[in-house]
Amino acid sequence: MDIVFMLLPIVFLVASVIYAIHSVKNGASKKKAVITQVVSFAAVCVISMAVPAVASAATSGSTSAAPATTSSQPADSQKGMSMIGIAIADGLASIGGGIAVATAAPAAIGASGENPKNFAKGLIFVALGEGIAIYGLLLAILMLQKV
Secondary structure, eight states: OHHHHHHHHHHHHHHHHHHHHHHHHTTOOHHHHHHHHHHHHHHHHHHHHHHHHHHHHHHHHOSSSOHHHHHHHHHHHHHHHHHHHHHHHHHHHHHHHHHHHHHHHHHHHHHHHHOGGGHHHHHHHHHHHHHHHHHHHHHHHHHHHHO
């Protein structure tokens, strides 16, 4: 039963992607599809954070629970929230690196097409964009050592 609850957000996100692609192919605006994706992602994030918090509050409020279970519960909740924070930090760094590479790489290719001497300069800018994602990964690894 737990696997169903783990797969439910993934199924919801995949369904929203399929719906967005289908609606754009049928003539809907791309802006509406992007807004649908952002709203569905935000809904999954809110639900994914709220359900464990509600379940934790329900188990800590019961009187029949053993003291060892209630004392270990906040540590598990803190570890989970730490993991969410690490994932957000790494994800945002990777998205930022992707945006930087997506804008720098075509410009570098265009500049090297006009003048081949500009290839090394363009490659440096692309590598700087990739460095953002690597720094995010390094930060995530360092934060994982503290958890």
